[in-house]
Amino acid sequence: MPSYPQFNPLRLRSYIFRLPLCTRLLVAAIIGLWVATIPFPWLREVAALTPDKMDLTQMHRLNLFPVMHLNFLHMLFDVFALTPLLERFEAEFGTIVTLSLFTGPFGLLPGGLYLLLEKVVLRSNTTVMGSSVWVFLLLSAEAMKTHKTNPNFSIGPYKIPTWCTPLLLILLTSFLIPRVSLIGHLCGAAIGYLWATGWMKFLVPHEKILRWLETKLNLLGRLPHYVSVDQKTYGRYGVLPSAVPLGTMPRSPEGGQRLGP
Template sequence: MPSFPQFNPARLRSYIFRLPFATRILVVAIVGLWIATVPFPWIREFGRLEPAKMDLTQMHRLNLFPLLHLNFLHMIFNLLAVTPLIERFESEYGTLVTLALFTGPFGTIPGGLYTLLELYVVRSNTIVMGASVWVFLLLSAEVMKTHKTNPNFNVGPYKIPTWTTPLILIVVTSILVPHVSLIGHLCGAGLGYLWASGYIKFLVPPEKILRWIETKLNLLGRLPHYVSVDQKTYGRYGVLPTSSVPLGEVPGQRLGP
């Protein structure tokens, strides 16, 4: 009989404790908001993206809708999918960049585009919420990196462009999973392609400003698991804790993937 990998709580606990700072904040926000919606269901109605209600007084929905979920299963499946993707993103770009993008443009841009398409193209009012918009955004960004080294993959006699993988997954998900927004996922994937292609890198604050904030607030020393934006100087995970043992007498090991 085939052997299946057994669930190891110790490994899961170790993985959770190693998550970088911004990833932890976003995970806690997703879980915390789901818990809050149990006694206060109006929170879900307050933050979900409902195109017909959008005006200047409802802009908070563009920031909140990726953090809110319909039910526990919706939340847990999205969380399992998006957590390693955000962790990888933060490890590459730093904590400040991750917080700036995921609390801002990575929600407002696909949300705003979805609203416009729903109102003026589809002429519908489909309500959406959930971190799946981030899942397909980050998948699209990751697959563009893979496409550079492996442009195609084979399915029988056919060669499929690697960059189309998220689009195929979006279509399959829309067919198999009920109440899934095809347009919403496409908006997220589109932003991911633009990010990976370098067209919207201007959304990130200048590196000099980010380094100044890090130094001024001493974020490397104050925040556990903080990822420095200046990886050339501080390394991927900032300055490691020091001890009384001289560095030359102990072997070093690089942290992170």
């Protein structure tokens, strides 16, 4: 009989407890807003990105549409897909950078591009919501990084560029899953590609400013699971123990003592 991997709740619990701070906050916001729509279903109408309803008084929709979902399954699948990608992004760039991007440009830019295509090019009025726009944004950025070390992958006799993997996934989900926005996903992927090329680094404050802010507010000491922007100095979760050459360590005149039984 073939053996199948067993679900281990302890490993899942350990993974959840190790999630960095911004990932926790964004996932909690997604789940919390879904819970809030149970007694208040009109919240979906307030947060959804609807082209015909956009004006200067409705700019909040550009920030809220990625964290609002149509139903429980929509929210569940997006959370499962987004969490590992978001955790990896935060581990690389830090909590404060991740929070500033995902509460600002990473909602405004794909949402604004979607509105432009829908109203000007397609002249349509399709409403979108859901964090799958972030999923494909992050997948595209990861695909560009992978492309530098592994430019192609093979399917039979064909070699396919690694960078286009998210585009294939977008097409596949559009065919297999009903009511999926092809244009919305492509807009998220487009911003992900731009981010990976480095053309959008101006959206992030200078690293010296972020370091000063972290030090001034003592964010590493005050916020649990905070990820420093300076990975080389502070590591992932603050100051980590460093290796000391044996010759420079102070020696005790007494022999070593074994710990434990």
